[in-house]
Amino acid sequence: xxxxxxxxxxxxxxxxxxxxxxxxxxxxxxxxxxxxxxxxxxxxxxxxxxxxxxxxxxxxxxxxxxxxxxxxxxxxxxxxxxxxxxxxxxxxxxxxxxxxxxxxxxxxxxxxxxxxxxxxxxxxxxxxxxxxxxxxxxxxxxxxxxxxxxxxxxxxxxxxxxxxxxxxxxxxxxxxxxxxxxxxxxxxxxxxxxxxxxxxxxxxxxxxxxxxxxxxxxxxxxxxxxxxxxxxxxxxxxxxxxxxxxxxxxxxxxxxxxxxxxxxxxxxxxxxxxxxxxxxxxxxxxxxxxxxxxxxxxxxxxxxxxxxxxxxxxxxxxxxxxxxxxxxxxxxxxxxxxxxxxxxxxxxxxxxxxxxxxxxxxxxxxx
Amino acid sequence: xxxxxxxxxxxxxxxxxxxxxxxxxxxxxxxxxxxxxxxxxxxxxxxxxxxxxxxxxxxxxxxxxxxxxxxxxxxxxxxxxxxxxxxxxxxxxxxxxxxxxxxxxxxxxxxxxxxxxxxxxxxxxxxxxxxxxxxxxxxxxxxxxxxxxxxxxxxxxxxxxxxxxxxxxxxxxxxxxxxxxxxxxxxxxxxxxxxxxxxxxxxxxxxxxxxxxxxxxxxxxxxxxxxxxxxxxxxxxxxxxxxxxxxxxxxxxxxxxxxxxxxxxxxxxxxxxxxxxxxxxxxx
Numbered sequence: 001x002x003x004x005x006x007x008x009x010x011x012x013x014x015x016x017x018x019x020x021x022x023x024x025x026x027x028x029x030x031x032x033x034x035x036x037x038x039x040x041x042x043x044x045x046x047x048x049x050x051x052x053x054x055x056x057x058x059x060x061x062x063x064x065x066x067x068x069x070x071x072x073x074x075x076x077x078x079x080x081x082x083x084x085x086x087x088x089x090x091x092x093x094x095x096x097x098x099x100x101x102x103x104x105x106x107x108x109x110x111x112x113x114x115x116x117x118x119x120x121x122x123x124x125x126x127x128x129x130x131x132x133x134x135x136x137x138x139x140x141x142x143x144x145x146x147x148x149x150x151x152x153x154x155x156x157x158x159x160x161x162x163x164x165x166x167x168x169x170x171x172x173x174x175x176x177x178x179x180x181x182x183x184x185x186x187x188x189x190x191x192x193x194x195x196x197x198x199x200x201x202x203x204x205x206x207x208x209x210x211x212x213x214x215x216x217x218x219x220x221x222x223x224x225x226x227x228x229x230x231x232x233x234x235x236x237x238x239x240x241x242x243x244x245x246x247x248x249x250x251x252x253x254x255x256x257x258x259x260x261x262x263x264x265x266x267x268x269x270x271x272x273x274x275x276x277x278x279x280x281x282x283x284x285x286x287x288x289x290x291x292x293x294x295x296x297x298x299x300x301x302x303x304x305x306x307x308x309x310x311x312x313x314x315x316x317x318x319x320x321x322x323x324x325x326x327x328x329x330x331x332x333x334x335x336x337x338x339x340x341x342x343x344x345x346x347x348x349x350x351x352x353x354x355x356x357x358x359x360x361x362x363x364x365x366x367x
Numbered sequence: 368x369x370x371x372x373x374x375x376x377x378x379x380x381x382x383x384x385x386x387x388x389x390x391x392x393x394x395x396x397x398x399x400x401x402x403x404x405x406x407x408x409x410x411x412x413x414x415x416x417x418x419x420x421x422x423x424x425x426x427x428x429x430x431x432x433x434x435x436x437x438x439x440x441x442x443x444x445x446x447x448x449x450x451x452x453x454x455x456x457x458x459x460x461x462x463x464x465x466x467x468x469x470x471x472x473x474x475x476x477x478x479x480x481x482x483x484x485x486x487x488x489x490x491x492x493x494x495x496x497x498x499x500x501x502x503x504x505x506x507x508x509x510x511x512x513x514x515x516x517x518x519x520x521x522x523x524x525x526x527x528x529x530x531x532x533x534x535x536x537x538x539x540x541x542x543x544x545x546x547x548x549x550x551x552x553x554x555x556x557x558x559x560x561x562x563x564x565x566x567x568x569x570x571x572x573x574x575x576x577x578x579x580x581x582x583x584x585x586x587x588x589x590x591x592x593x594x595x596x597x598x599x600x601x602x603x604x605x606x607x608x609x610x611x612x613x614x615x616x617x618x619x620x621x622x623x624x625x626x627x628x629x630x631x632x633x634x635x636x637x638x639x640x641x642x643x644x645x646x647x648x649x650x651x
Contacts, residue, residue, distance in 0.1 A: 074613075075613070076612065076613040076614075076615065079615070080408065080615070083408055083409060084408065175511070180599075181599075182610065231511070232599040232600060233514075233599065234514060234594075234599055242492070245491070245492050245493050246492075246493070247492035247493075247509070247511065353614065357425070357427075360427055361425065361426050361427060364599075364600055365426055365427060365430055365600065365601070367516075367600040
């Protein structure tokens, strides 16, 4: 009996044993697609808009007959799972989505498969916001932070563009501007760009030193000087909700987040969005295939679909993202292209994390 | 006792001890070890006091400790203070007392997160309270009540959620006091306050201590109410721990977690001791 169980287990193991990426390197694209269809399903770990993505991927499922599973999970949980199971022979993650700048914190070639086997497409983006994904990461979601505002309260001609303009707005309209310092990056994008402008510190340098952190003090003083005239909100979504509720007139937001909420009718359609001339951060999210992906061929086909012009056009239309394929149509964006010139890249790590800690200690806790 | 006698005793204790030692003990062990640099998710695992020193040096941590103790202490005290008169009132059955008791305990059935969102709907900028106050002409424009800096919203929700629990424990303790004792004290001229101080409080002290300690530990580690309605210029310890964890800084999160456990242990012991001393009218 025991021998029978062992034999059955061995047979089952052989049946479900995954085809690893190394096996794909000699295959043509058609063979990879055929292999993907045999694998039959793909698991995509993405930490946001899961319900919307489950609807959006239906065209992929219809086209290839490959089922896509999107588990629930947050950003930290997904990334910790990816790292924790990196030494397992076969993991649970086929396609892993992460903030593009987060990929910079790990060794790409040891964690992820090469994407060289994808069909040639020069429109795809692997360098974004100062981070080079090389052969291992491709951008699938472009986003831009800026300021959401209520046009009934602030006319487009009066929109603050510089740090001085914001200070004047705060003074003229106390507590009608708010930003978050946690639970979302729109507020941090705002305060880090104010710090950059006021203190003149180079955020593209990730080096941490006491001198560089001390140089931020004029920026902290600026926020403390006007502390009575702006409010601190709880999160990205709280910013937009308060503008929609007419409590605030302006607040930092993500372009895609605002567009998504407006498309779903969850906030007022009238709310507008702009990128101030002082600059706010833009970037995006990327996808990669872990080396121990259980369905590597299906993962490759899914990444190809995700980064294709058609899918990127659909994301721009439905989610308000900045397309991450040069051949995609970006006509549904919330901001005109000329404002994208004000886009800044996220500060380099570990300096950025130290700035965030210092901002909490020197500004938030002083309130 | 021989080994033969010990074996069945040990076997009988295994289910309970196993749960405590293996499940809880292993979690506590990992948290403590991680706070000293072991079990690193990335990088090298090695003994280090650096995480303790870094976290303790931050104003964010000391403020989170003070804030969590503030919420824990006042939640426990206010919940018990409100529950005591109700428990005494409901001690003797009267028409409708069962229904009233059930109604008072209803918040136990409502999840804290649901209550927090309901509360936000009431106090938000365009919420019911603002609309009502403007409707009756007391306020001329909406007021910003959300995320108040003194955490009154958090305390209100904590008391709303925990008072029924205190009432549950205190009702049992107060009902166990014999009528004869209270009648005797009444015959001897004791008024309501004297009866409470000299009879009810000392005889229900165990229930009160249990309520205080359990509510204190729960409120000290509050995450739900704090992140939903709490002030934005300070963090609770649980919030700080999650914040460290979400940045991938498990070691600092473990330092906060171990500190939270230590404060819960010491704080509840101090609270139980102090309340006993006060309710008994001094050290004796």
